[in-house]
Amino acid sequence: MWNAGAVAVTAALSIVAVHQATRWAMTHSLDDLLTEDVEEIRLALIDLDFDNNLLRDELNRKAIGHRRHEWFVKLLSEDRTQVWGSVNAPAGLLPESNEPGDLFATSGEYRHFTKPIQDDSPIRWIQVGASMGPLSQELGKIDQIAMFTWLLSLGIAPLLGWLLSGRALRPLRQMVNTASTLRPNRLSDRLPIRDADDELDQLAITINLLLDRIATDVGEKHDFLANAAHELRTPLAAIHATAEVALVTPRSGEVYRDLVAQIIEQTDALSGIVNQLLLLSESSLPPRYDNRKCIALHELVLKSVDIFRAVAESNDVSLRIDRNEKTRIYGNRDQWIQVLNNLIDNAIKYTPRGGRVAIDLRRIENEIEPPFIQLTVSDTGIGIQSDAVHGVFDRFYRADRSRTRLSEVSGTGLGLSICKAVVESHLGTIFCKSQLGLGTVLTIRLPIEIQLQETNETLSV
Amino acid sequence: MDVLLIEDDRILGKMICLGLEESGHQCKWLVEGSTVLSTLNQGHYDVVVLDRMLPDLSGMEILEHLKQASSPPPVLMLTALGSVENRIEGLAAGADDYLVKPFDFAELVARLLAITRRSRRSSPAVLEVGPLIMDLTRRVVTRAGKEIELTPTEFEMLELLMRQSGEVVTRKMICQHLWDAYWEGVTNVVEVHVTRLRGKIDRDFEFPLLHTVRGRGYVIQLNRDTSG
Numbered sequence: 299m300w301n302a303g304a305v306a307v308t309a310a311l312s313i314v315a316v317h318q319a320t321r322w323a324m325t326h327s328l329d330d331l332l333t334e335d336v337e338e339i340r341l342a343l344i345d346l347d348f349d350n351n352l353l354r355d356e357l358n359r360k361a362i363g364h365r366r367h368e369w370f371v372k373l374l375s376e377d378r379t380q381v382w383g384s385v386n387a388p389a390g391l392l393p394e395s396n397e398p399g400d401l402f403a404t405s406g407e408y409r410h411f412t413k414p415i416q417d418d419s420p421i422r423w424i425q426v427g428a429s430m431g432p433l434s435q436e437l438g439k440i441d442q443i444a445m446f447t448w449l450l451s452l453g454i455a456p457l458l459g460w461l462l463s464g465r466a467l468r469p470l471r472q473m474v475n476t477a478s479t480l481r482p483n484r485l486s487d488r489l490p491i492r493d494a495d496d497e498l499d500q501l502a503i504t505i506n507l508l509l510d511r512i513a514t515d516v517g518e519k520h521d522f523l524a525n526a527a528h529e530l531r532t533p534l535a536a537i538h539a540t541a542e543v544a545l546v547t548p549r550s551g552e553v554y555r556d557l558v559a560q561i562i563e564q565t566d567a568l569s570g571i572v573n574q575l576l577l578l579s580e581s582s583l584p585p586r587y588d589n590r591k592c593i594a595l596h597e598l599v600l601k602s603v604d605i606f607r608a609v610a611e612s613n614d615v616s617l618r619i620d621r622n623e624k625t626r627i628y629g630n631r632d633q634w635i636q637v638l639n640n641l642i643d644n645a646i647k648y649t650p651r652g653g654r655v656a657i658d659l660r661r662i663e664n665e666i667e668p669p670f671i672q673l674t675v676s677d678t679g680i681g682i683q684s685d686a687v688h689g690v691f692d693r694f695y696r697a698d699r700s701r702t703r704l705s706e707v708s709g710t711g712l713g714l715s716i717c718k719a720v721v722e723s724h725l726g727t728i729f730c731k732s733q734l735g736l737g738t739v740l741t742i743r744l745p746i747e748i749q750l751q752e753t754n755e756t757l758s759v
Numbered sequence: 760m761d762v763l764l765i766e767d768d769r770i771l772g773k774m775i776c777l778g779l780e781e782s783g784h785q786c787k788w789l790v791e792g793s794t795v796l797s798t799l800n801q802g803h804y805d806v807v808v809l810d811r812m813l814p815d816l817s818g819m820e821i822l823e824h825l826k827q828a829s830s831p832p833p834v835l836m837l838t839a840l841g842s843v844e845n846r847i848e849g850l851a852a853g854a855d856d857y858l859v860k861p862f863d864f865a866e867l868v869a870r871l872l873a874i875t876r877r878s879r880r881s882s883p884a885v886l887e888v889g890p891l892i893m894d895l896t897r898r899v900v901t902r903a904g905k906e907i908e909l910t911p912t913e914f915e916m917l918e919l920l921m922r923q924s925g926e927v928v929t930r931k932m933i934c935q936h937l938w939d940a941y942w943e944g945v946t947n948v949v950e951v952h953v954t955r956l957r958g959k960i961d962r963d964f965e966f967p968l969l970h971t972v973r974g975r976g977y978v979i980q981l982n983r984d985t986s987g
Contacts, residue, residue: 559974566930569861604912605937608951635938 302456309451313444320440324433325409329402332411335426339371340415348373348421354382361385368408368429376422388427407431469498473505485513518693525694526575529711533568537561574712578693581633581719593634595625595673599659602638606646614651617642620658625671627744633720640713641675641740648738649679661746669746676739682732690730691718717742760784760875763804765795765821766837767813771860775808778864792816796824804832805875808867811838811849819852826853833874837862865927865975872926886921889981891960891968893921902960912937913956920969920979929976953977 339357346353357371361384370387372380380387388408401412410427469492476489488509489502544557599622610617627634645655655677663669682690694711714730717740721728726744762779764786766772772788779786789798792813799807807825811818818836825831833855840859849857855874858867886893890903898914900907909917919936920928930949953969961967969979 556973562974565861601938604910605948605952608910608912608955609948612951612954 301459302452305455305459306448306452309448313441313448316444317437317441321437324437325430328409328428328430328433329411332402332409332426332428333400335369335371336411336413336424339424339426340413343415343419343421343424348382348419354384357384361387364428367432370427372423372425372427373421374412374423374425375420378423381421404430407434469494473498473502477505480509482516485509485516522693526571529571529694530568533564533571536564537568540564571712574716577633577636578712578716578719581630581716581723590628590630592626593629593631595627595634595671596622596659598631598634598638599657599673602635602642603657605639606642609643610646610655613646613649615646615649616654617646618654618656620656621660622657623660625659625661627671627724629724630720633723637717637720637742640717644713645675645677645679645738645740649677653678653737671744671746673742673744674739676737678737681734681736681738682730683734684732687730687732690714691728714740760871761803761805762786762808762871763795763798763806763832764788764808765792765813765818766790766808766810768810775864775867779868782868792818792821795821796828799825799828799832806871807832807834808871809834809836809854811836811840819849822849822852822854835867835870835874863929863931863975865929866932869923869926869928869932886918886924888921888924888968888979890964891921891979893918900960902964907959909956909959912952913959916952916956917960917979920977925978925980927972927976927978932976 342353342356361369361371363369365386368386371384372387373382375381390405403410403412407430408427409430410425412423412425414423415421473489476487480487488506491499491502491506493499540557540560544554549557599619603617603619607617642655642657649655655675658672658674658676660672661669662672691714693715718728721742721744724744726742728740728742730738730740732738760779762784764772764775764779766775766788767790769790772790776786776788787798787802787804789795792815795807809818809821809825813821818838822834822836825834834853835856835858836849836854837858837860838849856870858870884894884896886895891900892902893900895918900909900914900917915937916933919933933949933952953971957967957969961969966982968981969977972978
């Protein structure tokens with residue numbers, strides 16, 4: 299539509315330009331002819347006396363011969379009155395001033411040229427003119443043809459445009475059709491690649507890669523939901539069984555009390571899982587929905603260690619802080635408490651008696667990379683098999699710890715994935731290094747940008 | 760304590776009412792939000808327990824109406840929405856406290872007592888439970904005149920228990936008090952600390968003061984009836 303409009307306007311403009319140019323060219327060539335005629339008459343006047351009928355007859359013959367163009371000659375005296383006029387010479391059309399000089403003028407439908415001559419004869423001006431009528435007629439014909447072409451282009455341009463763009467848009471239409479059939483539960487479809495190696499193919503490849511990522515993510519979410527439902531089933535089953543057993547036969551008050559207390563313990567486990575799921579969902583929210591402020595990470599480390607020291611001692615594990623540099627970050631305090639607690643809790647849990655858990659918080663500056671904050675929690679625990687290390691951050695992951703103390707070790711399997719979600723929402727990275735039988739090191743790195751330079755903000759510890 | 764409860768869940772409402780009445784309080788229970796204001800005008804209530812999501816009016820709307828009264832009672836919001844933002848929103852709207860479902864009944868009672876006492880709460884310099892004495896200014900704990908050394912964590916935990924002596928303190932309340940944030944870890948951190956605290960304040964003495972209430976939490980008091 300717009301395209302057709304643009305074509306119409308462009309065509310109209312060029313038609314106007316052609317019209318003007320033609321008009322100018324025709325007028326110009328007429329002017330040349332008139333100039334030549336005047337010059338010819340001037341020379342004739344020099345040679346022949348004006349009173350000579352020969353000249354008059356000659357001029358009249360020429361005027362009759364060019365009747366169609368209404369060609370005429372006028373000879374004027376010094377006071378600009380007509381001394382002689384040829385056949386067809388119209389009245390008037392006299393030069394307006396006495397100033398000597400060539401004068402071209404258009405009066406009415408006439409184009410005429412008046413030239414003064416310096417001579418002793420009574421003739422002081424020669425005026426030659428012709429009608430513009432034939433010229434206008436020709437111009438009108440040209441205009442008609444141009445207008446016809448213009449109207450034709452108005453009709454043809456959109457048609458051609460539609461045909462051409464249809465050809466160019468066909469692959470895009472295929473893409474749109476494929477994309478419109480995509481559904482969250484049918485993400486296996488991909489856009490066709492035409493092997494044309496053009497921009498459209500690149501677009502299709504890019505979209506296909508995006509679809510791959512979305513499909514992976516949706517798959518993970520699906521697994522996660524299924525796992526979460528399974529995890530909730532266990533305490534639910536326990537609650538149901540306890541309540542049912544309590545009702546089977548009449549029991550003493552003491553036994554009822556015990557059974558009800560068991561139910562409460564199971565609901566605690568249930569709400570623990572629910573809270574961790576919520577936490578996981580909250581920590582993957584964009585930061586602007588997050589309650590972030592300036593927090594002193596080193597103080598949170600001290601707090602966590604204080605809480606877990608008793609647990610470590612009762613497990614005969616030494617818990618120590620190797621280094622705890624003053625570190626302020628901009629972050630969500632509750633989430634970082636979870637991260638520290640999860641890491642320390644895990645480390646203690648999987649470290650046998652006599653082992654050691656160490657925490658190290660420092661700022662690292664070197665010449666290779668920008669400075670960053672590094673927090674490591676290392677243990678001399680049972681470690682993880684190398685082929686399982688990459689999976690530790692998966693949701694509901696539990697390493698096969700069956701050989702050691704499984705009865706004492708329990709958890710939702712969400713701890714490390716919560717850590718990962720929190721760290722990544724704070725633009726950091728977390729990775730795990732482990733050697734079976736020797737121990738595990740978990741390292742968190744945070745970009746220094748989120749470390750607050752300004753200390754005037756309220757610190758919350 | 761006269762409590763006005765607005766809760767649309769029949770089981771939860773019934774149990775909260777029953778629980779409050781059995782602990783010696785009065786409880787008026789409404790299922791709909793529309794009658795709250797007229798009910799408040801008809802009688803005196805010390806505290807309002809308000810469910811955030813009601814079928815007719817939202818808890819936030821009721822809260823706004825309530826806070827326009829001449830002397831509004833303190834309000835505790837009850838909700839299944841537990842995100843940080845929801846909490847901030849509720850407190851910003853004028854709720855005095857905010858409790859996320861599911862909650863321990865003991866914690867509900869403790870918080871209701873806390874917000875009704877808030878205005879006239881005084882901080883004693885010394886806490887006493889029988890022979891156990893905690894001097895808060897000198898940060899010294901003695902039992903029967905014998906000084907007991909505690910870690911800062913143990914001291915804070917004992918302070919919480921002694922301030923609420925005779926009332927059950929749940930594991931969650933202890934977590935909240937120690938960390939100023941809950942931790943849903945499965946490691947029995949609280950149990951470990953309680954065991955150590957118990958070892959220090961009870962082990963070498965003739966009778967225990969710190970009792971475990973199965974399924975509910977811990978309580979510090981003299982002569983506890985072991986039936987729970």
